Amino acid sequence: MRFRDFHRNVKLRIGLSFISGTANNMVLPFMSIYFSGKLGDTSAGLVVILGILAGVIAGIVGGYYADRIGRKKLMLTAEIGWMICFMGMALSNSPWLSSPWMTFVLMIFVSMFWGVHGPANDAMLLDVTAPDIRKYMYAIMYWMNNLSFAIAGIAGAFLFKSYLFELFIGLSVIGLISLIITYFFIHEAYQPKPLSDRGGVGDSFQGKTSMWSNYKLVLYDKTFMIFTIASLLLVSVEFHLGNYVGVRLEKEMASAPLIPWMESSWTIDGLKMLGFIRTENTVLVVVLSVLMGVLMRRFSDSRVLFIGYTCYILGYSYLAYSNQPWLLMLSMFIATVGELMYVPIKQAYLGNIAPDHARSSYMALYGMVYKGATLLGGVGVILGGWISSWMMATLIGISGVLGMGMFYAILAQLEERKDKAEKNHREAMATAAATTSGVTA
Structure with missing residues (x-):
């Protein structure tokens, strides 16, 4: 199995995950330091807790609807959401405005949109990947994620404090690129079936849609x-x-x-x-x-x-x-x-x-x-x-x-x-x- 033999969705998502993961890891892991300095340790801890709760709730809702209306729609919704959030965070840390509290709120929304995106993205990868090659796909993704983390950790340590506005602008641009690629090039391989057509574990889902x-x-x-x-x-x-x-x-x-x-x-x-x-x-x-x-x-x-x-x-x-x-x-x-x-x-x-x-x-x-x-x-x-x-x-x-x-x-x-x-x-x-x-x- 070679990388070029993967479905186009998989190749695009691996590439986008590397680019967006590198950009995100240059900023998001350092945000606790940002909030601690701007708003105090309590607020720094609070944003972590609220972010986790928002991600969990959004993930549950997003997973439910991704199985009913398709993966791509949920992914596009999430990508639009976090692109707007990053634009707002750039404005909140710009030469014209400094608003840590606005950044705080938008950070919670970013966690929420990531929660919506995750289950749909994971399911979409499985939809187009044969069972016998999933191990290879996950090995590549694991390698790429660690490489992006290594690059971002070094770059973020040097850039975060002095170039926060520019980093948020970069995240907004990458969000737009991800949105365009998902909309035009990602194929929706999953078509929700009527409840009566579902088998296996899904037999129990018949007549139960809540x-x-x-x-x-x-x-x-x-x-x-x-x-x-x-x-x-x-x-x-x-x-x-x-x-x-x-x-x-x-x-x-x-x-x-x-x-x-x-x-x-x-x-x-x-x-x-x-x-x-x-x-x-x-x-x-x-x-x-x-x-x-x-x-x-x-x-x-x-x-x-x-x-x-x-x-x-x-x-x-x-x-x-x-x-x-x-x-x-x-x-x-x-x-x-x-x-x-x-x-x-x-x-x-x-x-x-x-x-x-x-x-x-x-x-x-x-x-x-x-x-x-x-x-x-x-x-x-x-x-x-x-x-x-x-x-x-x-x-x-x-x-x-x-x-x-x-x-x-x-x-x-x-x-x-x-x-x-x-x-x-x-x-x-x-x-x-x-x-x-x-x-x-």
Whole structure:
């Protein structure tokens, strides 16, 4: 499978995600600093909380309607919305006007529009991608996202403070470009079916069209809910890096020798160490993604998945305990290798779980995994103030092992849905080919 063989929608969305992701990561991660300086720490925390709530609510609503009126309409609505918001934020931080409170409100709306866009975009990618190549698609997206984050982190650190107005103008322009490309070049591959035509899990949807009925039936999908809870536990393992681990290193690592057995070794403090291992993670993902994908082809997906989970859990758990710089770097290497092994496979399993007519609804609920992991990361900071680092590392490890155990418990069901998705895809392709032949004849 080559990149050029993907459906046009996938190629365009990957390209747009890279461009918009780079631009967004030059600005949005630094907005807490902006609000803290302009409005105080309380407002900075409030914008994060309100942003999460707005994104969750909008995602639930957006996922419901994307399954009923199509993906493209929701994507266009969201892109128009955040383009207008970025234009307003540029005006609020322009040479003519300075309004942090207006920026505050618009930031909440940006989170809301991202919530609408996410489930529709995720479902659209699955609509045009065969089950057997989804792992490759997610591997490329994972690599591109990390590359954009690396570029944006460096550029944003230099540009955010002095060129905020220009950055918001750039985000507005990129929003307009994304809107134009989505409108003219993205193909709406999903056509909502009448309720009576839906099968599988969708049989239960017949006659139940309200939003609550829709999501209640998704919640009744036991395999999906176990998958989601397991993902939450595993993703939270990594999210402790930017929360508890960062706080612990800043407090406990004052001036540690980078290489202990060398007398003239450089020393490093906790904050610099955190920046170093986060950079290591990003660089390793960018450098090793393709290599890991090639090396893992000879092994079964289930073996790669659980070996990856094991490395990931061990690496991040040790980061919560150690203060030895070279061991921290080794742990991050092990954790990143594990992450590279499991992410594409796990995402491909996710793509096979949802029935065609309810993909956006499933993706909307799954999107709460990252919101929940963010909250668990905050809880980790609180717990870390009460218990020792080895106990915290143990709790993080237990969280990951529980998640891995839950995945193992539903592995048979995941493989069954994968086989069913591949069978349905082959039948759909055969039907399309027969129809084309009939028209030609």
